Amino acid sequence: MSSNSQNHATIYRMVMKNHLCPFGLKSIDLLERKGFEVEDHHLETREQTDAFQKKHNVDTTPQTWINGHLIGGYDELREYFGKEVKGSDETSYTPVIAIFGLSFLMAFAMSWDAYGSILTVRAIEWFISVAMCLLAVQKLQDIESFSTMFLNYDLLAQRWVRYGYLYPSGEALAGVLMISGALTWLSAPIALFIGSIGAFSVFKAVYVDKRELKCACVGGNSNVPLGFVSLTENLMMIAMGLWIWVK
Structure with a gap:
């Protein structure tokens, strides 16, 4: 050798x-x-x-x-060679950065195609709705793992287990409808409902109960810490639901 x-x-x-x-x-x-x-x-x-x-x-x-x-x-x-080696249980924000980064680019591309500019209100709407769809895809890849992790902190899922299986589909449906601008009477209530319950559940688990949990926001096998990211996801859904309803 x-x-x-x-x-x-x-x-x-x-x-x-x-x-x-x-x-x-x-x-x-x-x-x-x-x-x-x-x-x-x-x-x-x-x-x-x-x-x-x-x-x-x-x-x-x-x-x-x-x-x-x-x-x-x-x-x-x-x-x-001095390169980083992550352990299997280390936290990582890479999936979140990838999803939100790609959502931004897709929203800007759609806005440019439709309006000839990336600086439009519709671009912000598309960013949130596309991000909802991509986050839903992550959850739907392994619904069993997602629902199991989700049960650790979601208050409605803890009372009605099937909600953990329905949540990703609701998020995806609301996101698709918001992208198209169709059926706001349906997409707005869905976003408000799941966003409000999610935000309250995350806030209670992290900031009131001080629990250290993994976030199910990007799927059931992620190492993203529960906290700011999941709270942001839910607040975005609430904001989008309110916005399209008022608009």
Whole structure:
């Protein structure tokens, strides 16, 4: 596993007929972007992989050596180069940033197409309604996980469990209707109803009861802390419901 080159790395990764290790490819890509010449060894069978792991006393592949020193798997390689490695239970606002960022861009694009300008009231309406739809999609991907997490803090769901299953569909329906501007007599009450209950539930759980919970706002498997984000989501629905009703 040694080399005289200071920019030489050796990697062992699984390359089988029915399995190509994605972390092996990521490791090679990272090494090459760092200027390393990579000596790439393939483990083509389960038997080869098991023998390799036993020989080097490791539990996973890929495994990378740099200048004869074992670095480890992909996460260890990222740490070696000073890159952030997030644990599975670490909080992350990435899903929220992605959803709201894309909603902004979509709303501006729609406004530009319809009015020739991004600075319109309709752009703000579309931003909120598109965000509602995207947030609903996140929840509907795994309705069981969402409803389970939702039950931790939503006051209506705790009294009527089925509400946790209906909430994402209500949010999606209201969002779609608001995008089109149709049936405001239906979309406004839905947004006001679920937004008001949600805002009160989040406020009570976080700011009154001081509970530390994960937010179900972007789905049941997220690591977004319950608090400002979920409260903002619900306040946006309330504001939108009131606005289109008055307008």
